[in-house]
Amino acid sequence: MDWFYQFPSMDDNALRNLKKVIDETFRGFTRNYGDLIEGFFVPLQHFLIASERFMTKTPWPIITLLILAIAWAATRSIRIAAGCLVTLLLIGYFDMWDDTMRTISMIFVCTILSIAIGLPIGILMSRSDRVQRVVNPVLDVMQTMPSFVYLIPVVMLLGIGKVPGLIAVVIYAIPPMIRLTNLGIRLVDKDVLEAADAFGADNRQKLFKVQLPLALPTIMAGINQTIMMALAMVVIASMIGVQGLGQPVLKAIANQYFTLGIFNGLAIVGIAIMFDRVSQAYGERLQKHREVVHG
Amino acid sequence: MDWFYQFPSMDDNALRNLKKVIDETFRGFTRNYGDLIEGFFVPLQHFLIASERFMTKTPWPIITLLILAIAWAATRSIRIAAGCLVTLLLIGYFDMWDDTMRTISMIFVCTILSIAIGLPIGILMSRSDRVQRVVNPVLDVMQTMPSFVYLIPVVMLLGIGKVPGLIAVVIYAIPPMIRLTNLGIRLVDKDVLEAADAFGADNRQKLFKVQLPLALPTIMAGINQTIMMALAMVVIASMIGVQGLGQPVLKAIANQYFTLGIFNGLAIVGIAIMFDRVSQAYGERLQKHREVVHG
Amino acid sequence: ADCGSVTIASMNWQSAEVISNLDKIILNEGYGCSAEITIGDTVPTITSMAEKGEPDIAPEAWIDLLPDVVKKGTEEGRIVKVGSPLPDGGVQGWWIPKYFADAHPDIKTIPDLLKHPDLIKDPEDPSKGAIFNGPQGWGGTVVTAQLYKAFEAEKAGWTLVDTGSAAGLDGSIAKAYERKEGWVGYYWAPTALLGKYEMVQLEAGVPYDAAEWKRCITVAECTDPKPSAWPVDTIVTLVAKPFSEKAGPEVMEYLNKRSWSNETIAKLMAWMTDNQASGEEGAKHFLEENPDIWKKWVSPEAAAKIEAAL
Amino acid sequence: MAEHAFGGIAIRHLYKIFGPDAGAHVEAVRNGLTKTELNERHGHVLGLRDINIEMPSGSIQVIMGLSGSGKSTLIRHINRLIDPTAGEVLVDGVDVVKMPEAELREFRRHQTAMVFQKFALLPHRSVLDNTIFGLEIQGVARAQSIDTAMRWLERVGLKGFEHKYPNQLSGGMQQRVGLARALANDAPVLLMDEAYSALDPLIRTDMQTVLLDLQKEIKKTIVFITHDLDEALRLGDQIAILRDGEVIQQGTSQDIVLRPADDYVANFVKEVNRGRVVHVEAIMAPLGATAADSGQRIAADLTIEEAVRTLASAPEGDITVVDPSGMPLGTVTFRQLAGAMVNAHETNDRAMAIAANAA
Amino acid sequence: MAEHAFGGIAIRHLYKIFGPDAGAHVEAVRNGLTKTELNERHGHVLGLRDINIEMPSGSIQVIMGLSGSGKSTLIRHINRLIDPTAGEVLVDGVDVVKMPEAELREFRRHQTAMVFQKFALLPHRSVLDNTIFGLEIQGVARAQSIDTAMRWLERVGLKGFEHKYPNQLSGGMQQRVGLARALANDAPVLLMDEAYSALDPLIRTDMQTVLLDLQKEIKKTIVFITHDLDEALRLGDQIAILRDGEVIQQGTSQDIVLRPADDYVANFVKEVNRGRVVHVEAIMAPLGATAADSGQRIAADLTIEEAVRTLASAPEGDITVVDPSGMPLGTVTFRQLAGAMVNAHETNDRAMAIAANAA
């Protein structure tokens, strides 16, 4: 009756050998293809380095003005621009300017990349149930496979630094973007789509003139979640050498500097709120029609 | 011109003192109230322990049957039940049964708790723009404040173990549930709501008979994200003593057991897919009307 | 004996893992305790011990490496040091791979290496050499940063790379090793990694200077460090104050006596790594293979019971 | 109006302005600001202006008017789906505008039922579940509601479709689900916003009969918006005609057809099949003009169409028009009758004369 | 049918079955399986059965029928919004069913425009942007499309509303936006699914005029679904009547009103204002029955209503019916004319007799 209480699992030795084989295979793979793959990401690395240099080397008043200008252009809201200003000043006052700039540079690239990759995949997924069936489990893996598990393989392949950090962040942050784009498009009213068909809209036109505009509230929720999750990964990314606000947090934990952790954590939150409010307000500006309601 | 290149931040000494004061205050607080607060969570702890004991001590065939029965009852899909069976058998075969059961027990409680708390908050949020304006930034904080930062205070308050782990997981996993419930309800067709009003539906009736059913696709997306994020926290939770699949993962990293990490990571993914497919299929069963389309 | 329930903290590196499993087996079988292992990261675990008196035992704590938590906890009497599992102490320093040392026989000391920044290029700025530091918050990381200043590495064309975490540090070593690239950085022994990847410690070229060590090398804010060699680290077993009072003399005595040499643990870890073994398997293996060592730690009757249980 | 039974609906000085700052402009509108001016100067839309309508209990009030004239807005005020900017809506003597929330809910549950212009079915519920919705809200036991619902579904011709979802039905079928849902509620006030617009003539006539039967049997008060004049004339005890949020004319179908208040209304009723509306009375020459009682006699309250049909094979000559008791009232010729069916102006002129005489 | 110009629409042996496995049941349906049987035995819904309609270029084809009889399903086949289960739909000689995707798109862009029963406006676009939608899809320059759109918006009476969103408009206004959107497309085929159902009589007549003008000027081929008989008779060069997915009768308005194929159709047209449809010709007694040419003469193709109106003040006696060239064709009395306006059976019987004579 032993099997009843104890799951009859694989023989220990066999298991151990299996593990060894897999380990060795991967090691062999990195040995053979590591350089190739690393080379592939070199342009991205240069871009990331340049972007970070720009953010940290430019004098702070210029950066501040730049951020405010973007916030204003996107939202036309004084309230939001003022909020950004206060956040930035507080961050600077508590001496986290440089780390914050590094993190903003990184997260900005990650968010843009996640949207740029996630949106098309979400669109494809919404068009075909087959694609949806295939992509969904992949997204599950991306979201739940602990990043710790792939940190070392990624480092073995790409070394430590910005590129592997970016990959880890994007892997984690992209699924909600894809999922909610897919959902949003699938929920678009069939009657309206039929009208677009009747006028001979091709797939592109249907997408840009009907589906995306009507799916916008849901897609914006996806962008919000992507930003949130990218920022939630800041600390993990700093575990493989990405500079920014994650490192003081790690230091704070290791040393039990409770307040240091809170301050840097709040700076991350501040960035999150800035990114989120600006992008959501921009999204709302794109959907004026939802403001007016019959009755 | 120094201030131009270098943000004129707070004096180092003052900053250090500030940090110290906050640190000390918090430490004092935990020493005075820690036990009180811990006492408050004792019932939850007992429940968690009982639930874990049930999952690990019950013979595996019984647990397997139980899980299959739940999957079948919820989905009426042989494909999904078979998928669960295969996943469980593979997990058992690769000798991760006990850890998996611990994680399932934990995540199940976390998910249920997140839904149970998140749904009402999302509903409240959808009813009032004021509440939405207040809750949104709180959710931003919950999602982006690095869990590492609050792990330490939580541990200082509650020690290491299941309860602080659960709190950390729920804090991180609940925001998408709240956000997407809010969004889903807000997107419900105004015409249909007007009809409900015209028949004298009160808020409860409107909620249960109109808003929730029609918001279901979006709410289900929220549940999916909550499950994903809860499972993404498994490893972090294991850093403060929650047993389960997170611990072998941590060990794997520390010891560079690449394959061990992958296996346990895959077990986590397997749980994610099981939870997700069952809950989503259940959600689809609740919205039969979306299957039939005019034309 | 009436020992009651005990919680043993297992840290997530190999040596700590195996010793906590060893303690568990011995306490359970030999002293009738019902010991449980809780796994947790170092800092949360020790924080919890200091603030909540739980878990009861942290068998292997690198107190020189660990920051303020331990110091504060012991000063305030919330945790107690009992004995040392590794009397030889931990060896820290800057290491280079064996193949690298073999290829460059002229490099023996830190100053030797610093003359060749082109041998180990920084991936983000190839004009510089890279010294891989540990993650933020470790004592060794601070020391490395100070020694970097002391040896004037920056002037020699080196940057200090922050690896962010143990995983990052390990990964960078693994990457270099698999591709047979150059690598230099902070590490310590005994560790599984050094069992797996053979590394050579660089000598400082100067002797250990205790005063300087205390004055500047361990103080991050200090601006004028002088070179010094690394001292040997003390590794102790920590026990929460409440447990130390209720545990009873027998158990405390065991905890005091229990210790093994770096050689023993290195061999054990090599076996574990070869077999991808868990801590429990490692502990059992040790108990089976080395009765002469562990029987000295326990009373004869306990030894008999443990022997019987194996 | 009997105060003991259901007291009917009275709308008094009702104003509705759409816009963020509606209240501020009521006074100006009261003093004569027009819809266009309001829109141009203040960016607000005038929905309704000074509406006064009495709908006695047990009658069918038809509301007509140009598209966008405020019909839907008006009917929504009766169960306060829209809050007025000013004015009173008395249903059974109670001002709906002032009702507290809970009372309003009870009122909507038990006193009113509504059919929506755009159907507003619940897409996630089957036809049957849509139909019992109102009863479910009232808390009626499910078995009983299903009985009622099935009866009404059968009556509107949807038997066999009760387990389909709305998106599996044609437009007209969906509209009938909305109708069944409202009828199942059995409320004394029925609000019907273009409730028959998607129905074919056969089913439409049938549904009109349903309404007339209902109204005869249980004296419901029905407010009915329609664009179909024949329907309006068939159903409406009273008709109100709206333009730009104002009531232009109120009265019986005879009033509207025979004495249109202005060109707008006249145009509105131009296309109507007069033979079915106008009564013999309206076109007869009063007694005395010709000699006494000749052979043929017809009742004064027959429609012209009926009169022509009965007289088609009768001999030539004057026909005496008599009241229900047989008293001669006037005379008419076949040629006059036939002419009245096709000629708007003639009948109108005469009708005016009669009205003048009557006054 | 001129082959050089637009070739009209021809629907041949069209079948549509709704359900997952439709193709498998066509044969059975062809062999006489009924709608109810199909539903009960196989759970499939019969949408259309063996539809054959020829719509010549430049004509208006009206489709009528009970709610749920398949009208919307049929019209959707013409631009293949629904794929048929079997059959052909030839538009301008090309089978739409077999068109590859790209060609179908071009076809929809340039050959057809559609007005939907449920409007199907784009909620995120202003009225103006909704109206230019079709042109935008075609790739017309924006300035030019705005010109066209503004012209049509003005024509349907929505000038001043171009920057509102659909949810700020009344039902009828929304419907007119849908109409303007379709008309702006200037396609040779117009598909109109109950396009006027939410309009009041005035605007409706006006919109009918728009359609008639359009059709006169630029010879569009229009398929028009309506429930309003008068509208059908006014617009329809041809009328087809559907029941349960089958065509029961096709023909001109005269055919339908005077010679209903069965009781169903007869019932359908019962309520129609016959005076406006039936021509004098249809009720005259053929020459020879009475003596020769008396005083009064009227044209044979006048409607009865017009005839009565002209004859109202003429003297008694037989009236001679003449053809356009003045040739006497038959005689009729005023009394007969008036009677024909109100009495279905009589005219029908006579019409039958005439038809028999003609044959």
Ligand SMILES: Nc1ncnc2c1ncn2[C@@H]1O[C@H](COP(=O)(O)OP(=O)(O)OP(=O)(O)O)[C@@H](O)[C@H]1O
């Ligand atoms: N997707 C579908 N699945 C099942 N049945 C359908 C579907 N679409 C339409 N039907 C059925 O096809 C029949 C014809 O519908 P259609 O919409 O063509 O009717 P219609 O003549 O336009 O009616 P109305 O005048 O009410 O608009 C109806 O019985 C309807 O239930």
Ligand SMILES: Nc1ncnc2c1ncn2[C@@H]1O[C@H](COP(=O)(O)OP(=O)(O)OP(=O)(O)O)[C@@H](O)[C@H]1O
């Ligand atoms: N929320 C709103 N904001 C602005 N204007 C509105 C709003 N709701 C309605 N209106 C305006 O009120 C007027 C009356 O609309 P209503 O829906 O009552 O018309 P209706 O008489 O029912 O017309 P139809 O016969 O077309 O249904 C219209 O001019 C419309 O544009």
Ligand SMILES: [Mg+2]
């Ligand atoms: Mg309306």
Ligand SMILES: [Mg+2]
């Ligand atoms: Mg239809």
